[in-house]
Amino acid sequence: MGLWALLPSWVSATLLLALTALPAALGANSSGRWWGIVNIASSTNLLTDSKSLQLVLEPSLQLLSRKQRRLIRQNPGILHSVSGGLQSAVRECKWQFRNRRWNCPTAPGPHLFGKIVNRGCRETAFIFAITSAGVTHSVARSCSEGSIESCTCDYRRRGPGGPDWHWGGCSDNIDFGRLFGREFVDSGEKGRDLRFLMNLHNNEAGRTTVFSEMRQECKCHGMSGSCTVRTCWMRLPTLRAVGDVLRDRFDGASRVLYGNRGNNRASRAELLRLEPEDPAHKPPSPHDLVYFEKSPNFCTYSGRLGTAGTAGRACNSSSPALDGCELLCCGRGHRTRTQRVTERCNCTFHWCCHVSCRNCTHTRVLHECL
Amino acid sequence: MRPAPALALAALCLLALPAVVAAAAYFGLTGREVLTPFPGPGTAAAPAQAGAHLKQCDLLKLSRWQKQLCRREPGLAETLRDAAHLGLLECQFQFRQERWNCSLEGRTGLLQRGFKETAFLYAVSAAALTHALARACSAGRMERCTCDDSPGLESRQAWQWGVCGDNLKYSTKFLSNFLGPKRGSKDLRARADAHNTHVGIKAVKSGLRTTCKCHGVSGSCAVRTCWKQLSPFRETGQVLKLRYDTAVKVSSATNEALGRLELWVPAKPGGPAKGLAPRPVDLVYMEDSPSFCRPSKYSPGTAGRVCSRDTSCSSLCCGRGYDTQSRMVAFSCHCQVQWCCYVECQQCAQQELVYTCKR
Numbered sequence: 001m002g003l004w005a006l007l008p009s010w011v012s013a014t015l016l017l018a019l020t021a022l023p024a025a026l027g028a029n030s031s032g033r034w035w036g037i038v039n040i041a042s043s044t045n046l047l048t049d050s051k052s053l054q055l056v057l058e059p060s061l062q063l064l065s066r067k068q069r070r071l072i073r074q075n076p077g078i079l080h081s082v083s084g085g086l087q088s089a090v091r092e093c094k095w096q097f098r099n100r101r102w103n104c105p106t107a108p109g110p111h112l113f114g115k116i117v118n119r120g121c122r123e124t125a126f127i128f129a130i131t132s133a134g135v136t137h138s139v140a141r142s143c144s145e146g147s148i149e150s151c152t153c154d155y156r157r158r159g160p161g162g163p164d165w166h167w168g169g170c171s172d173n174i175d176f177g178r179l180f181g182r183e184f185v186d187s188g189e190k191g192r193d194l195r196f197l198m199n200l201h202n203n204e205a206g207r208t209t210v211f212s213e214m215r216q217e218c219k220c221h222g223m224s225g226s227c228t229v230r231t232c233w234m235r236l237p238t239l240r241a242v243g244d245v246l247r248d249r250f251d252g253a254s255r256v257l258y259g260n261r262g263n264n265r266a267s268r269a270e271l272l273r274l275e276p277e278d279p280a281h282k283p284p285s286p287h288d289l290v291y292f293e294k295s296p297n298f299c300t301y302s303g304r305l306g307t308a309g310t311a312g313r314a315c316n317s318s319s320p321a322l323d324g325c326e327l328l329c330c331g332r333g334h335r336t337r338t339q340r341v342t343e344r345c346n347c348t349f350h351w352c353c354h355v356s357c358r359n360c361t362h363t364r365v366l367h368e369c370l
Numbered sequence: 371m372r373p374a375p376a377l378a379l380a381a382l383c384l385l386a387l388p389a390v391v392a393a394a395a396y397f398g399l400t401g402r403e404v405l406t407p408f409p410g411p412g413t414a415a416a417p418a419q420a421g422a423h424l425k426q427c428d429l430l431k432l433s434r435w436q437k438q439l440c441r442r443e444p445g446l447a448e449t450l451r452d453a454a455h456l457g458l459l460e461c462q463f464q465f466r467q468e469r470w471n472c473s474l475e476g477r478t479g480l481l482q483r484g485f486k487e488t489a490f491l492y493a494v495s496a497a498a499l500t501h502a503l504a505r506a507c508s509a510g511r512m513e514r515c516t517c518d519d520s521p522g523l524e525s526r527q528a529w530q531w532g533v534c535g536d537n538l539k540y541s542t543k544f545l546s547n548f549l550g551p552k553r554g555s556k557d558l559r560a561r562a563d564a565h566n567t568h569v570g571i572k573a574v575k576s577g578l579r580t581t582c583k584c585h586g587v588s589g590s591c592a593v594r595t596c597w598k599q600l601s602p603f604r605e606t607g608q609v610l611k612l613r614y615d616t617a618v619k620v621s622s623a624t625n626e627a628l629g630r631l632e633l634w635v636p637a638k639p640g641g642p643a644k645g646l647a648p649r650p651v652d653l654v655y656m657e658d659s660p661s662f663c664r665p666s667k668y669s670p671g672t673a674g675r676v677c678s679r680d681t682s683c684s685s686l687c688c689g690r691g692y693d694t695q696s697r698m699v700a701f702s703c704h705c706q707v708q709w710c711c712y713v714e715c716q717q718c719a720q721q722e723l724v725y726t727c728k729r
Contacts, residue, residue: 251691278693320685326658
């Protein structure tokens with residue numbers, strides 16, 4: 001007994017119910033809110049101080065948390081980079097899943113990827129990883145371009161690097177990109193349950209993939225192109241290369257559970273650990289994507305689940321792979337129609353100066369899921 | 371009334387079930403096959419085994435006409451079981467990386483449909499039977515046939531040197547009688563099955579080659595002896611797999627001159643306006659295959675299948691993804707020859723990753 005006994009029972013019950021419901025509501029709304037800034041219109045040449053920037057972009061920035069807004073104020077020019085990175089991530093996601101049942105659909109407005117991000121499935125894991133990678137990649141590149149005032153090239157790489165080469169040029173500042181990415185992207189994850197652990201892990205997997213895919217490039221100097229002196233620098237991978245790696249991680253994602261370390265309460269960080277659902281499976285490494293829910297059925301439209309279905313999708317009738325009609329249409333069959341296409345062909349250059357072409361007409365066969 | 375060849379080969383496809391069970395029961399986990407020596411005519415054990423093949427014939431799923439042929443020829447029952455086993459192993463090898471991996475589960479449902487996989491089953495079973503029968507002749511397990519006696523190859527000299535050509539001629543002639551008359555049912559499915567059966571037999575024929583051996587002083591080629599020999603059945607399986615990959619879809623068309631149904635390849639949009647008859651080397655099918663991804667009455671699905679991450683996980687797992695397991699594998703390393711004379715090795719352990727399709 002205690003203070004609770006002094007209150008009427010209905011007050012205690014209501015208060016407990018509110019306390020129980022509140023974290024879940026907050027959690028569901030905060031993950032990935034910052035993706036809504038993907039449509040911010042900005043200009044590279046915009047040179048404004050922090051106050052006027054905040055005033056001009058006030059409505060869109062409401063989607064960011066307070067910490068994220070502070071980070072943007074402290075790093076002038078980085079908002080454009082974050083927004084551009086997010087746009088690149090969306091394009092890369094659509095490319096990597098163009099032949100899958102779930103083809104990374106997006107919608108205008110603050111809920112960029114739809115309801116799928118509220119589930120703990122593999123597709124959500126890829127979304128978090130590719131968006132985190134996109135921001136990290138874009139910020140690191142913007143540092144080298146000089147678009148962000150608070151960072152430059154990675155000048156820590158200086159001096160001799162080996163017996164016959166030395167550091168030079170402009171190494172992409174992946175360390176700043178990772179640091180900012182972690183502070184900015186992860187600050188939206190407020191919670192302690194499995195969903196937030198999953199999101200934090202996948203965000204870090206995206207950043208780690210950008211870091212691990214960096215490559216060293218060199219240039220030779222010397223008389224008549226001889227390689228007496230070589231200058232090397234570290235270069236970011238293309239986002240396509242990062243997307244390829246993450247898509248492979250997506251296929252090999254690990255289904256995880258809370259890892260219970262039992263009596264070890266001294267280290268709280270150790271207590272929150274992700275362990276594979278099947279003990280026979282390999283524990284997820286920092287590079288692996290993790291999930292805890294099975295994917296929904298992407299074959300049919302479902303407003304509740306937020307799936308668009310595969311009806312009307314273009315497919316390849318002669319392919320046994322994922323883009324084939326049998327798999328993409330989920331066995332529902334496909335319709336075939338022919339389309340007359342007129343294209344320019346047999347172009348010739350005439351001096352001087354115009355190009356003349358003929359018009360060729362041929363029939364193209366298209367297959368669509370029923 | 372003799373049954374259609376379809377029914378005969380369908381039984382042969384199902385024949386693999388008891389054969390595998392018997393093989394597993396008899397040899398345990400070794401998987402090795404011991405060829406039973408054929409008892410000679412004067413052997414004392416002959417009376418005890420006189421009726422053995424009769425009982426074996428009754429155990430097989432054969433038609434009445436085929437059982438008569440089986441009882442008439444001792445050794446045919448054993449050859450039929452060998453053929454079923456050979457066909458099954460080859461089919462499972464050729465499809466080991468595919469979603470349909472020629473599993474016995476779902477075989478019955480598959481044989482009732484006109485898929486590409488059904489066409490391959492008919493072809494590989496006919497090829498295995500042709501191959502096993504030709505080998506049985508040369509091995510002396512059949513009473514009514516011997517070595518290949520082609521007149522052009524001087525078989526008598528080959529016999530003197532101890533070589534024996536595979537008797538493919540007797541094999542194909544016997545099979546045309548065993549599998550039933552060429553003019554079978556007028557059903558489209560029966561005609562397709564007969565066509566695929568002939569594709570299998572033709573694949574074995576194309577693998578027949580002449581092998582020669584030189585004799586003479588110090589290995590000179592003063593005298594050369596040649597005989598016909600079948601290529602290994604693995605090569606026949608590869609040929610049929612290529613035929614499967616390029617199989618053509620057919621429908622029925624009435625031959626107005628002869629007044630009977632014939633197989634017909636419909637015209638494709640953009641191609642020639644008229645349809646074509648399938649070539650004698652093409653496998654034919656009538657229905658598009660299912661995906662074989664989920665458990666169904668045709669296949670057990672691909673959940674839990676082992677795949678190769680870089681090459682086959684993507685298509686084998688149907689987009690469901692793969693799981694990774696890590697296990698320690700022991701192997702011999704740092705082998706050295708100790709005088710005299712044995713090899714001594716150390717035992718090393720290495721971590722190996724295994725990828726399986728998600729459920």
